[in-house]
Amino acid sequence: MQKVDYIIKADYLLTMEGDLSVIRDGAVAVTGSTITDAGTFPDMSGKYTSDNVIDGKNSVVFPGLINTHTHAAMVYYRGLADDMPLQEWLEKHIWPNEMKWLTAEFVDDAVELASLEMLKAGITTYTDMYFFEDVAGKKLEKIGMRGVLGAGILDFPWKGVAECVDDYFRNAEALIALWKDNDLITACLAPHATYTCGPDNYKRANALAEKHNVPIHTHLAETRHEVAECLKRFGKTPVEYFESIGMLSGRLSAAHCVWLTDNEIELLAERNVGVSHCIESNLKLASGIAPVPKLLKAGVKVAFGTDGAASNNDLSILGEMSTAAKVHKAVSLDPTAVDSKTALLMATKNGADILGLGDKTGSIRPGKKADLVIASLDKPHLTPLYDIYSHITYCMRPGDIETVMVNGKIVIDKGKPTTLDETEVIARATAWRDKIQGS
Numbered sequence: 001m002q003k004v005d006y007i008i009k010a011d012y013l014l015t016m017e018g019d020l021s022v023i024r025d026g027a028v029a030v031t032g033s034t035i036t037d038a039g040t041f042p043d044m045s046g047k048y049t050s051d052n053v054i055d056g057k058n059s060v061v062f063p064g065l066i067n068t069h070t071h072a073a074m075v076y077y078r079g080l081a082d083d084m085p086l087q088e089w090l091e092k093h094i095w096p097n098e099m100k101w102l103t104a105e106f107v108d109d110a111v112e113l114a115s116l117e118m119l120k121a122g123i124t125t126y127t128d129m130y131f132f133e134d135v136a137g138k139k140l141e142k143i144g145m146r147g148v149l150g151a152g153i154l155d156f157p158w159k160g161v162a163e164c165v166d167d168y169f170r171n172a173e174a175l176i177a178l179w180k181d182n183d184l185i186t187a188c189l190a191p192h193a194t195y196t197c198g199p200d201n202y203k204r205a206n207a208l209a210e211k212h213n214v215p216i217h218t219h220l221a222e223t224r225h226e227v228a229e230c231l232k233r234f235g236k237t238p239v240e241y242f243e244s245i246g247m248l249s250g251r252l253s254a255a256h257c258v259w260l261t262d263n264e265i266e267l268l269a270e271r272n273v274g275v276s277h278c279i280e281s282n283l284k285l286a287s288g289i290a291p292v293p294k295l296l297k298a299g300v301k302v303a304f305g306t307d308g309a310a311s312n313n314d315l316s317i318l319g320e321m322s323t324a325a326k327v328h329k330a331v332s333l334d335p336t337a338v339d340s341k342t343a344l345l346m347a348t349k350n351g352a353d354i355l356g357l358g359d360k361t362g363s364i365r366p367g368k369k370a371d372l373v374i375a376s377l378d379k380p381h382l383t384p385l386y387d388i389y390s391h392i393t394y395c396m397r398p399g400d401i402e403t404v405m406v407n408g409k410i411v412i413d414k415g416k417p418t419t420l421d422e423t424e425v426i427a428r429a430t431a432w433r434d435k436i437q438g439s
Contacts, residue, residue, distance in 0.1 A: 006030040010056035015364040030370040033408035058378045064124025064371035065317040066351030069255040069276035069305025072114035073107045077310035107132040121398035124371040129190040150190025193219040220254035239264035258288040269298040274354025281307035303351035340393035374403040
């Protein structure tokens with residue numbers, strides 16, 4: 001028999017491959033950072049042996065969840081400014097605080113809290129858009145979490161980050177060089193939005209992403225105000241404007257995409273652009289509701305993002321799944337819109353695909369990285385169980401996550417982090433709160 005590092009058993013195994021069928025009495029074999037095999041335990045028990053057998057009795061194993069849009073370090077602004085319109089929230093509260101507090105030290109500390117929250121909620125990969133991403137990457141590598149880290153780009157300088165626009169691009173090139181061929185970290189270009197980045201800087205970012213074969217990530221068509229400004233400045237809606245400057249491609253993932261015309265949806269599908277659906281942030285900021293059923297029907301790959309905790313206010317993809325599946329049913333008056341299988345597919349495989357990580361993570365199959373979640377089903381709110389997909393989408397909570405593996409290493413064990421001191425992380429966050437609140 002072949003010896004492997006781990007054999008993970010579970011009553012239910014969801015590989016998110018093929019027809020999305022449920023494997024009962026399932027098992028996953030892991031060697032090093034990679035999945036060796038997956039199937040039923042009876043079939044695998046005669047082929048593999050391991051000193052580390054995780055017996056997930058009354059549990060389910062599925063791929064690590066993927067958060068395709070967030071601003072991780074903004075977790076320190078959770079609850080700072082709520083119940084107000086997006087522009088007021090940004091211009092009068094968030095940006096002034098960032099101008100005062102945004103430093104490498106702030107990001108280094110805040111990323112710990114964000115990573116802890118996400119890992120405990122079964123998120124093994126996240127896409128970031130922020131600054132000091134070199135610092136964030138070093139922290140993630142230490143924690144053992146997968147990240148697509150977007151170097152923020154704006155049309156104007158930012159105190160302590162960039163003295164001129166060229167600095168943003170120098171920072172991006174340094175980030176790409178730092179994480180080239182890294183197993184956990186992928187560098188990304190992240191021009192902010194149509195109202196903070198002009199066409200020249202979008203084109204420059206796109207050219208740099210193409211040159212180095214890295215993803216590009218941006219906000220797009222988030223609010224009516226953004227659409228109106230884009231029409232006023234460029235005579236085109238945001239997606240049509242992006243088409244005119246050559247931004248639309250399979251390299252691009254776009255967050256929000258709330259206010260889209262039918263023509264824009266067709267353009268996104270034709271150009272293979274991925275969409276990050278951030279429904280809870282969009283609801284809370286009253287930005288609107290993205291036309292996800294239309295996007296999916298058109299063939300657009302749609303995944304989930306949480307946005308930052310400053311506008312959500314949590315970092316839970318399980319929460320996004322549940323909210324989205326229910327809201328889209330209500331809005332479309334169609335109870336079959338965004339069903340539970342589709343929701344989990346969006347949270348896993350679709351997420352990996354739109355980030356260019358589809359060959360590495362997002363599903364469970366031999367040769368992919370071992371990014372796995374084991375969730376307990378032994379809870380009142382998960383009993384009785386008839387349909388495992390339904391339970392994950394409509395009933396499961398972050399507290400049900402028992403074990404999380406990233407790249408073949410266990411980072412959450414029985415609900416506890418193995419690479420972070422939770423007490424210290426929370427104490428440090430509270431100390432930052434005191435400084436921010438007292439300023």
